[in-house]
Amino acid sequence: MSTEKCFAKGSAAPGPVPKDRLRLYSMRFCPFAQRTILVLNVKGIKYDTVNINLTDKPDWFLEKNPLGLVPTLETPAGEVIYESLITCDYLDEAYPEKKLLPAPPFAKAQQKMMLEHFSKVALYIYKIPKGRMKDQDVSGLEAELKEMFTRLNEHLLKTKTKFLGGDAITMIDYMLWPFFERFEMAELHHFLDDTPELKKWTEHMLEDPAVKSILYSVDAHRGFFKGYAGGNPNYDYGLEEKTN
């Protein structure tokens, strides 16, 4: 697509998905969409991106995904796939060249169970800073987050591996990473000082080319979050001075 700017209600629908690529409906600051982008990029899959205004969604987007959520994928055949974990599993199966999920059924199940345990991390990056902004008591949420960090740290201590699923980066790492990218924005990154193995994991993640290539600065995350937390998200944050 020729623009990164978001499509809102009333906008003309983009044309059909070109034959040689997939299409990702996204929002530039969505951590769930970032999961799908990481998998697309790691596998070198060609795709274009259509960003959606999530407070004023186009009808044509809601027709594709009645849940109205990004990420949503569309194939040239018009097949639509949504929910971040489902899109990533789909990509891993449809583009098997560089598998991200382990082949043995038990190892695969272990990664999925781990995600069930730790997906809640998504809540804290928004709830805690929003609560702090409103002078609410967030100590309970902070304690839950610390407990989650401790469990992840214990897992890494036990496995003695660089990444969560072994010494090579795999699906579980990419599925959790987008939330960790936002901890500094949420002023929660100092919690990692008490969980050194997990901190080392974040350092290894930051060396990964796919992670590095789509990393937003803390300032960009803060800039977007300010509008989002104030009930007025600017989905085109940072594009104002850019010519598309």
Ligand SMILES: N[C@@H](CCC(=O)N[C@@H](CS)C(=O)NCC(=O)O)C(=O)O
């Ligand atoms: N369970 C979904 C969550 C995705 C999600 O919450 N996306 C947000 C943007 S970060 C969204 O589309 N929000 C629009 C809405 O809630 O109406 C997934 O894993 O894909």
